[in-house]
Amino acid sequence: MAPQQNIMKQLQQMQSSPYPSSSPSSTTVSQNNDNLNHNVHSLNNSSNNNNNNNNNNNNNNNNNNNNNNNNNNNNNNNNNNNNSINEKNKINDNNNRGNSDDGNNNNSNNNSNNNNSNNNNRDDEEEEGDDEDNNNNNNSNNNKIRGYNDNNDINDIFSINFSSWSKSKDNLIENGVLIFEESGLYKELNLSKSSILNFLSIVASSYxxxxFHSFNHAIAVTQTIFLILLKTNLFNILSPIEKLSIIIASICHDLDHPALSNRFQINMKSSIAVLYNNKSVLENHHLSICLGILESKIGNELLSTLTVEEKKQFFRRVKILILATDMENHFTYKKQFDDIISTFSWDNSEHRDLLLIMFLKSADISNELRSFDISNKWANALMEEFFNQSDLEKLNNLPLTPFMEREKVVLHLTQVSFIEKFLLPSYQSLQNLLPSLEDFVQRIIENKEIWSNNGSSSSTTSSSPN
Structure with missing residues (x-):
């Protein structure tokens, strides 16, 4: 069996996660074993919870009215930002780009050579005049990914130096709304801004x-996905359902993360470790929370314009994408992707799925794409979680995770090791298929050199953020 068939067969055999009945409670160094038993909270099948959710939704709607006002201002500013990308680095595979298995049959070859929206656009004829005006504005501005040293635009979703550190939850939600809008999903799927605001609000409150593992991280990962799709011109090639799937999966991939790793859950025999049979414990938990939101009233409103077949393909992709973020399986996915590069076909839905998996896995560990000061902040945040876990492991006489021990971590060495072992090879593989990602590879190499030469002056880690 071909390598790509092996991995997709494995993905198809993964069980759908049952909805948990409780949620892990937060843990601190001072907590004892009883407090460390995490309970997974139910998002479904509870009338009491639904009533609470309805009350929360009413509050969210009130907040969203304020957000809409802010978003109107943002939209005015966004007229100066189009989502066109410098097309000097085109995808070198200009063969027939096949349609995905979503039934979207209008993704033709000429999509890579124009800036029109996807041919599957479902807009009413009334909106087409506005679209032409927007396209004219976009052409005149000719925006592209901002330069690496463009500190004035560090918070712009088009910037490689995007930073979510100084942003409030409302600001992050606004960034999420802009990513949906600039991705073309409003028009292609007739999504309403209010449904996206409601969805992002409940997602934010579920982190x-x-x-480290916060809503800030989720938006940072999603913005990296946005940049990758812009840089490679794949917004004009992927189907609307593929784009929606990877953006939703990016935003939701660490929902309700307890800041304690899979290994800790298993060694502690936590409730979610038992629930998921010690297999991709946190990833199954994140997925379960995600599915609960998507199948709630808010989720149904978000997906209300999708057909039955589109919903089927959407949920299938969200599941495989979130489960794939388990770093225990990193090298398996990496090898499977490397094996298909030379024969990659846009007509092959399994190839397309595996490419999306590699995008999300790479984006999840992509802090070294940012300027060094930003990546260093993320590294310190991750180390804080790691050291807290190590303290808990000692307190509870659990096996110690080596790269989390305060006394043994040599920060700049472990960072260089992680870049060389995980991050850089992932982006080099993507670059082999998509040459326009060369700039991203070079940025990673530059930051690796900084760690090699000056790592002792900064704190970071190389370990996986799972």
């Missing part, structure tokens, strides 16, 4: 205030 904990962890040092």
């Amino acid at each position: 904990r205030n962890n040092p």
Whole structure:
């Protein structure tokens, strides 16, 4: 069996996650074993919870009215930002780009040579005049990914130096709304801004205030996906359902993360480890929370314009994408992707799925794409979580995770090791298929050199953020 068939067969055999009945409670160094038993909270099948959710939704709607006002201002500013990308680095595979298995049959070859929206656009004829005006504005501005040293635009979703550190939750939600809009999904799928605001609001509230695994991280990963699709011109090639799937999966991939790793859950015999049989424990938990939101009233409103077949393909992709973020399986996915590069076909839906998987896995560990000061902040945040976990492991007489021990971590060495072992090879593989990602590879190499020469002056880690 071909390598790509092996991995997709494995993906298809993964069980759909049952909805958990409780949620892991937050843990601190001072908590004892009883407090460390995480309970997974139910998002479905509870009338009491639904009533609470309805009350929360009403509050969210009130907040969203304010957000809409802010978004109107943002939209005015966004007229100066189009989502066109410098096309000097085109995809070198100009063969027939096949349609995905979503039934979207209008993704033709000429999509890579123009800036029109996807041929599957479902807009009413009334909106077409506005679209032409927007396209004219976009052409005149000719925006592209901002330069690496463009500090004035560091918070712009088009900037490689995007930073979510100083942003409030409302600001992050606004960034998420802009990513949906600039991705063309409003028009291609007739999504309403209010449904996206409601969805992002409930997602934001489902993340904990962890040092690293937070809503800030989720938006940073999603913005990296946005940049990758812009840089490679894949917004004109992927189907609307493929784009929606990877953006939703990016935003939701760490929902309710407890800031304690899979290994800790298994060694502690936590409730979610038992629930998921010690297999991709956190990833299954994140997926379960995600599915609960998507199948709630808010999720149904978001997906209300999708056909039955589109919903089927959407949910299938969200599942495989979130589960693939388990770093235990990193090298398996990497090898499978490398094996298909030479024969990659846009007509092959399995190839397309595996490409999306590599995008999300790479984006999840992509802090070294940012300027060094930003990546260093993320590294310190991750180390804070790691050191807290190590303290808990000692407190509970659990096996110690080597790269989390305060006394043993040599920060700049482990960072260089991680870049060389995980991050850089992932982007080099993507570059082999998509040459326009060369700039991203060079940025990673530059930051690796900084760690090699000056790592002792900064704190970071190389370990996987799972």
